[in-house]
Amino acid sequence: SQQGEEDPQALSIQEGENATMNCSYKTSINNLQWYRQNSGRGLVHLILIRSNEREKHSGRLRVTLDTSKKSSSLLITASRAADTASYFCRNSGGYQKVTFGTGTKLQVIP
Amino acid sequence: GAVVSQHPSWVICKSGTSVKIECRSLDFQATTMFWYRQFPKQSLMLMATSNEGSKATYEQGVEKDKFLINHASLTLSTLTVTSAHPEDSSFYICSATGQGGWSGGYTFGSGTRLTVV
Numbered sequence: 001s002q003q004g005e006e007d008p009q010a011l012s013i014q015e016g017e018n019a020t021m022n023c024s025y026k027t028s029i030n031n032l033q034w035y036r037q038n039s040g041r042g043l044v045h046l047i048l049i050r051s052n053e054r055e056k057h058s059g060r061l062r063v064t065l066d067t068s069k070k071s072s073s074l075l076i077t078a079s080r081a082a083d084t085a086s087y088f089c090r091n092s093g094g095y096q097k098v099t100f101g102t103g104t105k106l107q108v109i110p
Numbered sequence: 111g112a113v114v115s116q117h118p119s120w121v122i123c124k125s126g127t128s129v130k131i132e133c134r135s136l137d138f139q140a141t142t143m144f145w146y147r148q149f150p151k152q153s154l155m156l157m158a159t160s161n162e163g164s165k166a167t168y169e170q171g172v173e174k175d176k177f178l179i180n181h182a183s184l185t186l187s188t189l190t191v192t193s194a195h196p197e198d199s200s201f202y203i204c205s206a207t208g209q210g211g212w213s214g215g216y217t218f219g220s221g222t223r224l225t226v227v
Contacts, residue, residue: 031151035153035154043144043154
């Protein structure tokens with residue numbers, strides 16, 4: 001399954017703080033993707049990290065990948081109220097059935 | 111419950127022709143349909159969002175005249191790739207949210223692999 005398991009399930013922080021969420025996966029990896037989903041909206045791709053990469057940055061986002069532990073983390077620095085959303089990870093880019101876990105619901109309090 | 115049927119599963123077409131992809135919600139009313147595209151070894155990229163009875167909202171960089179989306183009923187949304195070219199070859203997938211039997215979450219279709227030759 002391409003489904004990742006995110007944790008925590010929910011996270012509430014003050015604006016300006018950093019938010020860290022984790023993802024674990026079960027199968028071998030090609031690449032791992034993080035997506036954001038605002039309530040009632042479609043999934044938006046945030047960042048992709050390949051299996052041979054250990055860390056990747058994009059703006060305020062920092063993603064790490066530990067293939068030995070089959071886990072990844074997403075760090076959002078200096079969070080903003082607009083970052084309030086659900087965050088999902090997904091393993092690989094294959095054409096298997098697309099599924100997602102329940103995600104991490106992040107709430108950033110102004 | 112909450113099944114989305116996507117058809118066809120794969121299609122090969124000649125350059126310059128148009129291809130229609132259908133997504134049907136079988137046991138719920140799909141009030142909102144999302145269309146994604148995925149190139150090999152890449153992420154799902156949201157193309158557009160359509161609400162039943164309204165014009166679709168396209169993401170930046172997606173040509174609305176090339177990717178025609180129709181969501182005229184609560185059980186059917188279609189994506190038509192017009193005048194397809196080899197660079198349009200990709201995996202297209204829909205997902206739906208809804209009401210009336212919808213159990214929550216975002217239900218994905220099984221995807222359509224389009225190859226333009």
